[in-house]
Amino acid sequence: MISSxxxxxxGRMFSSSSSWLxxxxxxxxxxxxxxxxxxxxxxxxxLFEGRGITDVVIASYYRSAALxxxxxxxxxxxxxxxxxxxxxxxxxxxxxxxxxxxxILGKFFxxxxxxxxxxxxxTLVPLSLSIGTSLDYGHLLACxxxxxxxxxxxxxxxLFFSSLFSHQSVSAxxxxxxxxxxxxxxxxxxxxxxxxxxxxQSLSMSNHFTNFTEGVINSASVSFFxxxxxxxxxxxxxKIKMMRTMEW
Amino acid sequence: MSDTTMMQAENICRYYGKQRALNxxxxxASKGEVTGFLGPNGAGKSxxxxxxxxxxxxxxGTVSISGFNIIKQPASARSALGYLPDKPPLYIDCNIDTxxxxxxxxxxxxxxxxxxxxxxxKQVCGLxxxxxxxxxxxxxxxxxxxxxxxxxxxxxxxxxxxxxSSGLDPNQMVEMRKMILELRKDHCIIFSTHILSEAxxxxxxxxxxxxxxxxxxxxxxxxxxxxxxxxxxxxxxxxMPLNNxxxxxxx
Numbered sequence: 001m002i003s004s005x006x007x008x009x010x011g012r013m014f015s016s017s018s019s020w021l022x023x024x025x026x027x028x029x030x031x032x033x034x035x036x037x038x039x040x041x042x043x044x045x046x047l048f049e050g051r052g053i054t055d056v057v058i059a060s061y062y063r064s065a066a067l068x069x070x071x072x073x074x075x076x077x078x079x080x081x082x083x084x085x086x087x088x089x090x091x092x093x094x095x096x097x098x099x100x101x102x103x104i105l106g107k108f109f110x111x112x113x114x115x116x117x118x119x120x121x122x123t124l125v126p127l128s129l130s131i132g133t134s135l136d137y138g139h140l141l142a143c144x145x146x147x148x149x150x151x152x153x154x155x156x157x158x159l160f161f162s163s164l165f166s167h168q169s170v171s172a173x174x175x176x177x178x179x180x181x182x183x184x185x186x187x188x189x190x191x192x193x194x195x196x197x198x199x200x201q202s203l204s205m206s207n208h209f210t211n212f213t214e215g216v217i218n219s220a221s222v223s224f225f226x227x228x229x230x231x232x233x234x235x236x237x238x239k240i241k242m243m244r245t246m247e248w
Numbered sequence: 249m250s251d252t253t254m255m256q257a258e259n260i261c262r263y264y265g266k267q268r269a270l271n272x273x274x275x276x277a278s279k280g281e282v283t284g285f286l287g288p289n290g291a292g293k294s295x296x297x298x299x300x301x302x303x304x305x306x307x308x309g310t311v312s313i314s315g316f317n318i319i320k321q322p323a324s325a326r327s328a329l330g331y332l333p334d335k336p337p338l339y340i341d342c343n344i345d346t347x348x349x350x351x352x353x354x355x356x357x358x359x360x361x362x363x364x365x366x367x368x369x370k371q372v373c374g375l376x377x378x379x380x381x382x383x384x385x386x387x388x389x390x391x392x393x394x395x396x397x398x399x400x401x402x403x404x405x406x407x408x409x410x411x412x413s414s415g416l417d418p419n420q421m422v423e424m425r426k427m428i429l430e431l432r433k434d435h436c437i438i439f440s441t442h443i444l445s446e447a448x449x450x451x452x453x454x455x456x457x458x459x460x461x462x463x464x465x466x467x468x469x470x471x472x473x474x475x476x477x478x479x480x481x482x483x484x485x486x487x488m489p490l491n492n493x494x495x496x497x498x499x
Binding site (some may be wrong): 088092102 | 251298301302304305322323324326327329333335336337338339340341342346350351353354356398438484
């Protein structure tokens with residue numbers, strides 16, 4: 001049943017011209033960023049104090065990609081359930097022998113499949129450097145794993161906020177708010193190093209993602225993204241179950 | 249529950265906060281029978297249709313479909329019912345075939361039978377040869393037919409139709425009624441409407457609800473003609489006090 005929802009949602013996403021437009025725009029933008037980073041590195045490598053191309057160009061490239069993911073993930077996920085509530089097609093799902101977790105997981109995997117496809121495409125750009133130079137593949141892999149985990153978190157958060165509202169724009173706005181709060185949580189921490197400060201630091205999505213772009217696959221950061229993903233998935237499942245007791 | 253009983257609803261109550269939408273509604277529906285729910289706008293018909301189709305939970309009371317409790321055995325109960333809401337639950341960016349195939353998968357139709365069930369549903373609803381057309385390009389009447397096709401795609405024992413002919417032009421209404429009459433042979437049909445002529449033509453049994461209460465349940469033979477139905481309907485729906493804002497202390 002999860003695979004039916006996954007296939008159907010993927011079919012809708014990949015048959016939509018706006019999805020391909022998003023892919024093209026992201027690809028164009030990131031290729032431009034990559035070109036700029038590479039030009040800067042090649043023009044004056046001494047500026048980077050002997051750091052390798054993976055450390056300078058590729059890590060910055062994935063940091064830029066993360067910011068773009070923050071912008072596009074809510075746009076992609078906002079319609080997943082909001083649209084169904086608004087159009088009334090949610091009643092098809094609720095009257096069918098499909099459980100709340102199958103609905104949420106099917107839609108979650110569809111959204112992540114699309115974004116992982118996008119991640120694969122944008123990974124081809126730094127990989128092209130391997131033709132002319134040797135890359136630190138371990139570091140590159142850490143960037144890819146970090147980006148994937150970030151995408152899982154963004155999709156599950158977006159999906160949950162989509163289940164809360166019938167208007168897609170409201171879902172997107174609340175989703176942006178939650179994601180940006182998590183991304184910038186470290187900015188609320190002062191330099192005193194108190195427990196509260198440490199809490200803000202450890203809740204920062206940006207801090208955890210930076211670990212990956214520095215080539216470190218840290219178990220705390222991996223757990224952070226998995227917990228965020230699971231938390232929003234559970235909330236989404238709970239919300240679908242609650243729909244049966246609420247007013248339409 | 250007799251052998252032919254397909255649906256049993258007992259003491260259904262539904263509250264939205266403190267506002268009571270349905271109060272203590274019970275009924276039984278059998279195979280080969282069309283049960284019509286009549287009532288003015290806001291009487292609670294759609295809420296009741298949503299509850300018996302498993303979309304909404306009753307605050308108290310139970311619903312059984314083919315012997316399966318819709319809350320305790322949701323998968324079995326929902327496999328045995330098809331539901332057409334007041335607004336057809338469509339994905340307008342899909343074509344008819346893709347949409348109906350998805351509905352067949354959601355309704356647990358075995359994979360080797362999905363395609364044939366799609367063809368049968370299209371045939372019953374007059375959609376042959378239209379499979380590749382985008383749903384958003386179709387008229388309201390055709391969209392309603394697709395809504396009916398998704399409800400019968402898995403040959404359910406119970407068919408729940410919420411105002412199936414609302415928004416249709418007279419020709420489309422006639423077509424929709426023909427389809428319902430055709431479907432009654434193999435299904436237990438429950439439908440809501442506020443069109444008295446439609447109820448008189450289609451139903452074997454009429455249940456009138458007003459302000460969330462069941463005020464009358466009679467076989468169609470009870471009404472000598474449509475005028476008698478109209479007379480009783482007007483009388484029953486006028487005499488009940490409005491209780492939409494009634495606040496109870498039960499909760």
